[in-house]
Amino acid sequence: MLPPRRLAAATLAVVAGLVSPASAVTATVAAGETAPARTTPQARTDRERPVYRAECRTRVEGSSVTASCHNPFPDSDMVQLHIECNRWWDPDVDTAPVEAGPARTVELTGRCWMGVGKTWVTHSR
Known part of the structure; x- marks a missing residue:
């Protein structure tokens, strides 16, 4: 079990990851430690051509x-x-x-x- 301070920081990091945009999220887990950036699998690039159909x-x-x-x-x-x-x-x-x-x-x-x-x-x- 984590000490209360580290548990609160970890909980805050998880909540920040859920609320923030998924393009580039970096949250502080504890003093001096960072979580890796998350990306969504359905992230769309602007270079994709739209599909035009008759x-x-x-x-x-x-x-x-x-x-x-x-x-x-x-x-x-x-x-x-x-x-x-x-x-x-x-x-x-x-x-x-x-x-x-x-x-x-x-x-x-x-x-x-x-x-x-x-x-x-x-x-x-």
Whole structure:
């Protein structure tokens, strides 16, 4: 067990570590001793590029699906339409990936034989 003075200093150091920003925390544990700096695993650097993706809208009419994707960003985006059909015997549909270039709109289409269950669009680089 630590003497009361050292116990209080250690408790203060732990509390200071929880309250202070996690980027560079150094807390005094006891007279003349310091704890190592802590960093968080989810710390984000400012050098990471944000991810820009095309905006897509899907339209279902009967058993046909149309996805319209517009890319207003300077980087290209590969988009792919996926369709899950209602019936077990009706095969699901995955279109080929299509490049949505900068300031371009692309249209993807697909269909089921009898009813559409779910549709979604995936993005890749």
